[in-house]
Amino acid sequence: MEALPIGANPWIWDSPVTDDTLARTVPRLGQWGFDAVELPLEQPGDWSPASVAKLLTACRLRPAAVIAAMSPGRDLVATSPGTVRATQEYLLSCVDAAHQVGAPVVAGPIYATVGRTWRISEQERASVYAELREGLAPVVEHARAAGVRIAVEPLNRYETSVLNTVGQTLQALDGLPAETVGVALDTYHQNIEERGLDIAAHQAAGRIAHVQVCANDRGTPGRDSLDWWGFLRELLAGGYDGPLCIESFTAHNESIAVAASVWRPLADSQDAIAVDGLAFLRKAFSRL
DSSP, rough: OOOOOOOEOGGGTTOOOOHHHHHHHHHHHHHTOOOOEEESSSTTTTOOHHHHHHHHHHHOOOOOOOOOOOTHHHHHSOOHHHHHHHHHHHHHHHHHHHHHHHHHHHEEOOOOTTBBBOOOOOHHHHHHHHHHHHHHHHHHHHHHTTTEEEEOOOOOOOTSSSOSHHHHHHHHHSOOOTTTTEEEHHHHHHHHHHHHHHHHHHHHTTOEEEEHHHHSSSTTTTTSSHHHHHHHHHHTTOOSSSSSEEOOOOOHHHHHHHHHHSHHHHHHHHHHHHHHHHHHHHHHHTTO
C-alpha cells in the first residue's frame, strides 16, 4: 500500500508559532525528510501567510492544515451571541490564512474552549449540536468559497464534553456539506474514547478531513501500545490520502503545557518526538 505523507506540528517546540519560530523549525523538518507542516494559528497575525508560503516552498514542504486554537472565550455553543460572533471571526481568519498559504484544511475542536466541560443531557446535546451547525454555517460557507475544508476534531472527556467520539461528531455535522466539513482524527483522543483506533477510522471513512498522530501519552508515535497497523489499514481502505501529522507539545512553555496537561517531558528530546516518530511511521507503512 502507498504510504501517506507525514507532517509535524511546530507546537512540539514552540507556542505561539510565529514567523520567527517557523524560520527555525521548518528548515529542520525539511532536512529530516518530512512532507508537510501543520500551522497553528493561536492569534490572527502570528505569522504571515505570504512569508510562510515562501518558506515552505524553499524547504519543499506542503502546508498540511491551519490548526485552530480554541483558547478561553472561543465558543460556538452554550454561550452568548457576542462570543459566537467573535469565535466565528477568529475561524474566518483561520480560513483566510489557510487559503493564502495554500493549506487545504482548517482543523481543530472548533466548537468550544479546550478544557470547558459540563454535564449535558440528551435533550441539551441535541440543542448544542443544532447550535454548532448554526454557528459553523457561515464559516463553512466561507471555507467552501475559499476552497478550504473544515475538519472538526473530537477531544477526550477531560478536555470537552461536547464531542468526544467520531459518532458524536458525525451526528453533530449531519446536514452540513461533507465536501466542505469533515472529521479530524487524533490518535491521542481516539485512544481514550473509542473502542479501537481502527474502529474510529472505519466509522469516519469518507469524511476524514485531517489526521493527527502521537503516542498514547502524547509522545513519540511507536513508543506506545497503539494498534498502528490496524489504524493505518483502515485509513487507506477508507480512501484517506491526506497527511499524518505528528502533534505533541513542549513542557517548557507554561501556557501550552497547562492547556495540554503536559507535566513532564514526553521523550528524550522534542526533536526525538519528530525524528523517531517519522522513522516509525515510514517503517509502519512499509510493513502494511
